[in-house]
Amino acid sequence: MKARAGLELMGGDLAIASEGSFGPHPAMPYLPCGRELVLLLDRYDGQEFVVVGEDLTVETNFRREALRSLDEVESFLQQVGYPSHAVVVETPGGEVFKGITRCKELRSAVDRALQQDGIVMLETDMRAMYNPTRMLAIARATQDLVSKLQQICPQCNAPGFVTIDRLPGLPCGWCGQPTSLTRSIRTRCQCCEFSQDALFPDGLQTADPMHCAFCNP
Ligand SMILES: [Zn+2]
Ligand SMILES: [Zn+2]
Structure with a gap:
Protein backbone atom coordinates (compact mmCIF):
# COMPACT_ATOMS: atom_id res chain seq x y z
CA MET A 1 0.00 0.00 0.00
CA LYS A 2 2.89 2.38 0.78
CA ALA A 3 4.59 1.58 -2.52
CA ARG A 4 1.34 2.04 -4.45
CA ALA A 5 0.59 5.31 -2.63
CA GLY A 6 4.09 6.54 -3.58
CA LEU A 7 3.46 5.77 -7.23
CA GLU A 8 0.08 7.49 -7.14
CA LEU A 9 1.65 10.59 -5.63
CA MET A 10 4.79 10.75 -7.76
CA GLY A 11 3.96 8.83 -10.92
CA GLY A 12 6.46 6.38 -12.37
CA ASP A 13 6.41 2.60 -12.36
CA LEU A 14 9.04 1.57 -9.81
CA ALA A 15 8.71 2.04 -6.04
CA ILE A 16 10.50 0.89 -2.90
CA ALA A 17 8.75 0.88 0.48
CA SER A 18 9.69 -0.35 3.93
CA GLU A 19 7.76 -1.30 7.04
CA GLY A 20 8.75 -2.68 10.43
CA SER A 21 6.78 -4.36 13.20
CA PHE A 22 7.70 -5.41 16.73
CA GLY A 23 6.26 -7.87 19.18
CA PRO A 24 6.71 -11.35 20.60
CA HIS A 25 8.75 -13.80 18.48
CA PRO A 26 6.37 -16.10 16.51
CA ALA A 27 8.15 -19.26 17.73
CA MET A 28 9.45 -18.04 21.13
CA PRO A 29 6.79 -15.70 22.57
CA TYR A 30 8.88 -14.68 25.60
CA LEU A 31 11.47 -13.05 23.30
CA PRO A 32 10.81 -9.65 21.72
CA CYS A 33 11.57 -9.58 18.01
CA GLY A 34 11.52 -7.22 15.08
CA ARG A 35 10.46 -7.87 11.50
CA GLU A 36 11.47 -5.57 8.67
CA LEU A 37 10.23 -5.66 5.10
CA VAL A 38 11.79 -3.75 2.21
CA LEU A 39 9.73 -4.18 -0.92
CA LEU A 40 10.23 -3.35 -4.56
CA LEU A 41 7.11 -2.83 -6.66
CA ASP A 42 7.50 -2.83 -10.43
CA ARG A 43 4.54 -1.93 -12.64
CA TYR A 44 5.08 -3.21 -16.11
CA ASP A 45 2.59 -3.59 -18.91
CA GLY A 46 -0.41 -3.19 -16.60
CA GLN A 47 0.89 -5.88 -14.24
CA GLU A 48 2.52 -5.64 -10.82
CA PHE A 49 5.67 -7.51 -9.81
CA VAL A 50 6.76 -7.53 -6.20
CA VAL A 51 9.99 -8.72 -4.59
CA VAL A 52 10.26 -8.58 -0.80
CA GLY A 53 13.43 -8.45 1.29
CA GLU A 54 12.95 -9.49 4.91
CA ASP A 55 14.72 -9.55 8.23
CA LEU A 56 13.39 -11.31 11.33
CA THR A 57 15.56 -10.81 14.39
CA VAL A 58 15.70 -10.96 18.17
CA GLU A 59 18.36 -8.20 17.94
CA THR A 60 15.91 -5.49 18.94
CA ASN A 61 15.64 -3.19 21.93
CA PHE A 62 11.82 -3.21 21.68
CA ARG A 63 10.41 -2.89 25.19
CA ARG A 64 7.57 -1.22 27.08
CA GLU A 65 7.38 -1.18 30.88
CA ALA A 66 5.56 0.51 33.74
CA LEU A 67 8.18 1.76 36.23
CA ARG A 68 7.83 2.96 39.82
CA SER A 69 11.20 4.42 40.77
CA LEU A 70 14.23 6.23 39.38
CA ASP A 71 16.27 3.04 39.91
CA GLU A 72 13.88 1.08 37.70
CA VAL A 73 14.03 3.86 35.11
CA GLU A 74 17.85 3.79 35.22
CA SER A 75 18.05 0.02 34.64
CA PHE A 76 15.47 0.21 31.80
CA LEU A 77 17.56 2.90 30.10
CA GLN A 78 20.73 0.82 30.35
CA GLN A 79 19.03 -2.22 28.84
CA VAL A 80 17.60 -0.39 25.82
CA GLY A 81 20.79 1.44 24.81
CA TYR A 82 19.78 4.98 25.85
CA PRO A 83 20.83 7.66 24.83
CA SER A 84 22.00 6.43 21.40
CA HIS A 85 18.48 4.97 21.23
CA ALA A 86 15.60 7.31 22.09
CA VAL A 87 12.75 6.49 24.46
CA VAL A 88 9.10 7.48 24.74
CA VAL A 89 7.77 8.59 28.13
CA GLU A 90 4.07 8.28 28.84
CA THR A 91 2.38 9.60 31.96
CA PRO A 92 -0.73 7.95 33.44
CA GLY A 93 -2.58 11.18 32.52
CA GLY A 94 -1.98 10.39 28.85
CA GLU A 95 0.83 12.85 28.09
CA VAL A 96 3.31 11.35 25.60
CA PHE A 97 6.87 12.57 25.02
CA LYS A 98 8.54 10.98 22.00
CA GLY A 99 12.10 10.89 20.72
CA ILE A 100 13.72 11.63 24.08
CA THR A 101 17.54 11.42 24.04
CA ARG A 102 18.38 14.24 26.48
CA CYS A 103 18.64 13.64 30.21
CA LYS A 104 17.07 16.98 31.11
CA GLU A 105 13.92 16.29 29.10
CA LEU A 106 13.75 12.71 30.34
CA ARG A 107 14.23 13.72 33.96
CA SER A 108 11.50 16.35 33.94
CA ALA A 109 8.93 14.02 32.32
CA VAL A 110 9.82 11.07 34.59
CA ASP A 111 9.94 13.17 37.78
CA ARG A 112 6.57 14.73 37.05
CA ALA A 113 4.90 11.36 36.42
CA LEU A 114 6.49 9.68 39.45
CA GLN A 115 5.58 12.56 41.76
CA GLN A 116 2.00 12.82 40.51
CA ASP A 117 1.10 9.18 40.05
CA GLY A 118 3.94 7.06 41.41
CA ILE A 119 4.27 5.34 38.05
CA VAL A 120 5.62 6.12 34.60
CA MET A 121 5.44 4.19 31.34
CA LEU A 122 8.66 3.93 29.34
CA GLU A 123 8.88 2.60 25.84
CA THR A 124 11.64 2.35 23.27
CA ASP A 125 11.20 4.73 20.35
CA MET A 126 11.03 2.37 17.38
CA ARG A 127 11.05 5.06 14.67
CA ALA A 128 14.10 4.24 12.54
CA MET A 129 15.77 7.66 12.83
CA TYR A 130 15.83 7.24 16.63
CA ASN A 131 16.89 3.61 16.69
CA PRO A 132 20.32 2.54 15.32
CA THR A 133 19.58 -1.15 16.06
CA ARG A 134 16.58 -0.91 13.77
CA MET A 135 18.67 0.83 11.08
CA LEU A 136 20.89 -2.28 10.96
CA ALA A 137 17.84 -4.53 10.61
CA ILE A 138 16.52 -2.41 7.71
CA ALA A 139 19.97 -2.66 6.09
CA ARG A 140 19.84 -6.47 6.36
CA ALA A 141 16.33 -6.56 4.85
CA THR A 142 17.62 -4.36 2.00
CA GLN A 143 20.56 -6.73 1.44
CA ASP A 144 18.06 -9.59 1.30
CA LEU A 145 16.04 -7.68 -1.33
CA VAL A 146 19.19 -7.03 -3.40
CA SER A 147 20.24 -10.68 -3.31
CA LYS A 148 16.73 -11.77 -4.34
CA LEU A 149 16.78 -9.31 -7.24
CA GLN A 150 20.10 -10.82 -8.33
CA GLN A 151 18.49 -14.25 -8.69
CA ILE A 152 17.61 -14.37 -12.37
CA CYS A 153 14.96 -16.55 -14.02
CA PRO A 154 16.70 -19.12 -16.26
CA GLN A 155 13.76 -19.00 -18.69
CA CYS A 156 13.08 -15.28 -19.24
CA ASN A 157 15.95 -13.48 -17.40
CA ALA A 158 13.60 -11.53 -15.11
CA PRO A 159 15.04 -10.64 -11.67
ZN1 LIG B 1 13.56 -42.96 11.38
ZN1 LIG C 1 10.78 -16.07 -15.97
Whole structure:
Protein backbone atom coordinates (compact mmCIF):
# COMPACT_ATOMS: atom_id res chain seq x y z
CA MET A 1 0.00 0.00 0.00
CA LYS A 2 2.89 2.38 0.78
CA ALA A 3 4.59 1.58 -2.52
CA ARG A 4 1.34 2.04 -4.45
CA ALA A 5 0.59 5.31 -2.63
CA GLY A 6 4.09 6.54 -3.58
CA LEU A 7 3.46 5.77 -7.23
CA GLU A 8 0.08 7.49 -7.14
CA LEU A 9 1.65 10.59 -5.63
CA MET A 10 4.79 10.75 -7.76
CA GLY A 11 3.96 8.83 -10.92
CA GLY A 12 6.46 6.38 -12.37
CA ASP A 13 6.41 2.60 -12.36
CA LEU A 14 9.04 1.57 -9.81
CA ALA A 15 8.71 2.04 -6.04
CA ILE A 16 10.50 0.89 -2.90
CA ALA A 17 8.75 0.88 0.48
CA SER A 18 9.69 -0.35 3.93
CA GLU A 19 7.76 -1.30 7.04
CA GLY A 20 8.75 -2.68 10.43
CA SER A 21 6.78 -4.36 13.20
CA PHE A 22 7.70 -5.41 16.73
CA GLY A 23 6.26 -7.87 19.18
CA PRO A 24 6.71 -11.35 20.60
CA HIS A 25 8.75 -13.80 18.48
CA PRO A 26 6.37 -16.10 16.51
CA ALA A 27 8.15 -19.26 17.73
CA MET A 28 9.45 -18.04 21.13
CA PRO A 29 6.79 -15.70 22.57
CA TYR A 30 8.88 -14.68 25.60
CA LEU A 31 11.47 -13.05 23.30
CA PRO A 32 10.81 -9.65 21.72
CA CYS A 33 11.57 -9.58 18.01
CA GLY A 34 11.52 -7.22 15.08
CA ARG A 35 10.46 -7.87 11.50
CA GLU A 36 11.47 -5.57 8.67
CA LEU A 37 10.23 -5.66 5.10
CA VAL A 38 11.79 -3.75 2.21
CA LEU A 39 9.73 -4.18 -0.92
CA LEU A 40 10.23 -3.35 -4.56
CA LEU A 41 7.11 -2.83 -6.66
CA ASP A 42 7.50 -2.83 -10.43
CA ARG A 43 4.54 -1.93 -12.64
CA TYR A 44 5.08 -3.21 -16.11
CA ASP A 45 2.59 -3.59 -18.91
CA GLY A 46 -0.41 -3.19 -16.60
CA GLN A 47 0.89 -5.88 -14.24
CA GLU A 48 2.52 -5.64 -10.82
CA PHE A 49 5.67 -7.51 -9.81
CA VAL A 50 6.76 -7.53 -6.20
CA VAL A 51 9.99 -8.72 -4.59
CA VAL A 52 10.26 -8.58 -0.80
CA GLY A 53 13.43 -8.45 1.29
CA GLU A 54 12.95 -9.49 4.91
CA ASP A 55 14.72 -9.55 8.23
CA LEU A 56 13.39 -11.31 11.33
CA THR A 57 15.56 -10.81 14.39
CA VAL A 58 15.70 -10.96 18.17
CA GLU A 59 18.36 -8.20 17.94
CA THR A 60 15.91 -5.49 18.94
CA ASN A 61 15.64 -3.19 21.93
CA PHE A 62 11.82 -3.21 21.68
CA ARG A 63 10.41 -2.89 25.19
CA ARG A 64 7.57 -1.22 27.08
CA GLU A 65 7.38 -1.18 30.88
CA ALA A 66 5.56 0.51 33.74
CA LEU A 67 8.18 1.76 36.23
CA ARG A 68 7.83 2.96 39.82
CA SER A 69 11.20 4.42 40.77
CA LEU A 70 14.23 6.23 39.38
CA ASP A 71 16.27 3.04 39.91
CA GLU A 72 13.88 1.08 37.70
CA VAL A 73 14.03 3.86 35.11
CA GLU A 74 17.85 3.79 35.22
CA SER A 75 18.05 0.02 34.64
CA PHE A 76 15.47 0.21 31.80
CA LEU A 77 17.56 2.90 30.10
CA GLN A 78 20.73 0.82 30.35
CA GLN A 79 19.03 -2.22 28.84
CA VAL A 80 17.60 -0.39 25.82
CA GLY A 81 20.79 1.44 24.81
CA TYR A 82 19.78 4.98 25.85
CA PRO A 83 20.83 7.66 24.83
CA SER A 84 22.00 6.43 21.40
CA HIS A 85 18.48 4.97 21.23
CA ALA A 86 15.60 7.31 22.09
CA VAL A 87 12.75 6.49 24.46
CA VAL A 88 9.10 7.48 24.74
CA VAL A 89 7.77 8.59 28.13
CA GLU A 90 4.07 8.28 28.84
CA THR A 91 2.38 9.60 31.96
CA PRO A 92 -0.73 7.95 33.44
CA GLY A 93 -2.58 11.18 32.52
CA GLY A 94 -1.98 10.39 28.85
CA GLU A 95 0.83 12.85 28.09
CA VAL A 96 3.31 11.35 25.60
CA PHE A 97 6.87 12.57 25.02
CA LYS A 98 8.54 10.98 22.00
CA GLY A 99 12.10 10.89 20.72
CA ILE A 100 13.72 11.63 24.08
CA THR A 101 17.54 11.42 24.04
CA ARG A 102 18.38 14.24 26.48
CA CYS A 103 18.64 13.64 30.21
CA LYS A 104 17.07 16.98 31.11
CA GLU A 105 13.92 16.29 29.10
CA LEU A 106 13.75 12.71 30.34
CA ARG A 107 14.23 13.72 33.96
CA SER A 108 11.50 16.35 33.94
CA ALA A 109 8.93 14.02 32.32
CA VAL A 110 9.82 11.07 34.59
CA ASP A 111 9.94 13.17 37.78
CA ARG A 112 6.57 14.73 37.05
CA ALA A 113 4.90 11.36 36.42
CA LEU A 114 6.49 9.68 39.45
CA GLN A 115 5.58 12.56 41.76
CA GLN A 116 2.00 12.82 40.51
CA ASP A 117 1.10 9.18 40.05
CA GLY A 118 3.94 7.06 41.41
CA ILE A 119 4.27 5.34 38.05
CA VAL A 120 5.62 6.12 34.60
CA MET A 121 5.44 4.19 31.34
CA LEU A 122 8.66 3.93 29.34
CA GLU A 123 8.88 2.60 25.84
CA THR A 124 11.64 2.35 23.27
CA ASP A 125 11.20 4.73 20.35
CA MET A 126 11.03 2.37 17.38
CA ARG A 127 11.05 5.06 14.67
CA ALA A 128 14.10 4.24 12.54
CA MET A 129 15.77 7.66 12.83
CA TYR A 130 15.83 7.24 16.63
CA ASN A 131 16.89 3.61 16.69
CA PRO A 132 20.32 2.54 15.32
CA THR A 133 19.58 -1.15 16.06
CA ARG A 134 16.58 -0.91 13.77
CA MET A 135 18.67 0.83 11.08
CA LEU A 136 20.89 -2.28 10.96
CA ALA A 137 17.84 -4.53 10.61
CA ILE A 138 16.52 -2.41 7.71
CA ALA A 139 19.97 -2.66 6.09
CA ARG A 140 19.84 -6.47 6.36
CA ALA A 141 16.33 -6.56 4.85
CA THR A 142 17.62 -4.36 2.00
CA GLN A 143 20.56 -6.73 1.44
CA ASP A 144 18.06 -9.59 1.30
CA LEU A 145 16.04 -7.68 -1.33
CA VAL A 146 19.19 -7.03 -3.40
CA SER A 147 20.24 -10.68 -3.31
CA LYS A 148 16.73 -11.77 -4.34
CA LEU A 149 16.78 -9.31 -7.24
CA GLN A 150 20.10 -10.82 -8.33
CA GLN A 151 18.49 -14.25 -8.69
CA ILE A 152 17.61 -14.37 -12.37
CA CYS A 153 14.96 -16.55 -14.02
CA PRO A 154 16.70 -19.12 -16.26
CA GLN A 155 13.76 -19.00 -18.69
CA CYS A 156 13.08 -15.28 -19.24
CA ASN A 157 15.95 -13.48 -17.40
CA ALA A 158 13.60 -11.53 -15.11
CA PRO A 159 15.04 -10.64 -11.67
CA GLY A 160 13.48 -11.98 -8.46
CA PHE A 161 13.54 -15.74 -9.16
CA VAL A 162 12.99 -16.61 -5.50
CA THR A 163 11.97 -19.48 -3.25
CA ILE A 164 8.21 -19.60 -2.79
CA ASP A 165 7.95 -22.86 -0.87
CA ARG A 166 10.00 -25.27 1.23
CA LEU A 167 8.78 -28.84 0.83
CA PRO A 168 9.28 -31.21 3.79
CA GLY A 169 10.06 -34.93 3.65
CA LEU A 170 13.84 -35.26 4.13
CA PRO A 171 14.26 -39.00 4.80
CA CYS A 172 15.40 -40.22 8.21
CA GLY A 173 19.03 -41.43 8.24
CA TRP A 174 18.05 -44.68 10.02
CA CYS A 175 14.68 -45.83 8.68
CA GLY A 176 14.26 -43.71 5.54
CA GLN A 177 10.77 -42.44 6.46
CA PRO A 178 10.01 -38.82 5.54
CA THR A 179 10.55 -36.22 8.32
CA SER A 180 9.32 -32.64 8.65
CA LEU A 181 12.72 -31.27 7.57
CA THR A 182 13.06 -29.65 4.14
CA ARG A 183 13.70 -32.06 1.27
CA SER A 184 13.42 -29.56 -1.57
CA ILE A 185 12.68 -25.91 -2.32
CA ARG A 186 10.47 -24.55 -5.06
CA THR A 187 11.55 -21.44 -6.94
CA ARG A 188 9.23 -19.53 -9.23
CA CYS A 189 9.36 -16.62 -11.66
CA GLN A 190 6.61 -14.00 -11.38
CA CYS A 191 6.98 -12.94 -15.00
CA CYS A 192 6.82 -16.21 -16.94
CA GLU A 193 5.68 -18.50 -14.08
CA PHE A 194 8.52 -20.91 -14.76
CA SER A 195 9.16 -22.95 -11.62
CA GLN A 196 11.88 -25.30 -10.51
CA ASP A 197 12.39 -27.68 -7.56
CA ALA A 198 15.85 -28.20 -6.09
CA LEU A 199 16.62 -31.16 -3.83
CA PHE A 200 18.49 -30.92 -0.51
CA PRO A 201 18.84 -27.10 -0.23
CA ASP A 202 20.45 -27.37 3.21
CA GLY A 203 23.19 -29.73 1.94
CA LEU A 204 21.78 -32.74 3.85
CA GLN A 205 20.46 -35.83 2.08
CA THR A 206 19.16 -37.50 5.25
CA ALA A 207 17.74 -36.24 8.53
CA ASP A 208 19.15 -36.85 11.99
CA PRO A 209 16.91 -39.59 13.54
CA MET A 210 16.05 -37.13 16.36
CA HIS A 211 13.66 -35.50 13.81
CA CYS A 212 12.02 -38.83 12.92
CA ALA A 213 8.55 -39.51 14.36
CA PHE A 214 9.20 -43.26 14.01
CA CYS A 215 12.75 -43.60 15.45
CA ASN A 216 12.39 -40.84 18.06
CA PRO A 217 8.69 -40.60 18.90
ZN1 LIG B 1 10.78 -16.07 -15.97
ZN1 LIG C 1 13.56 -42.96 11.38
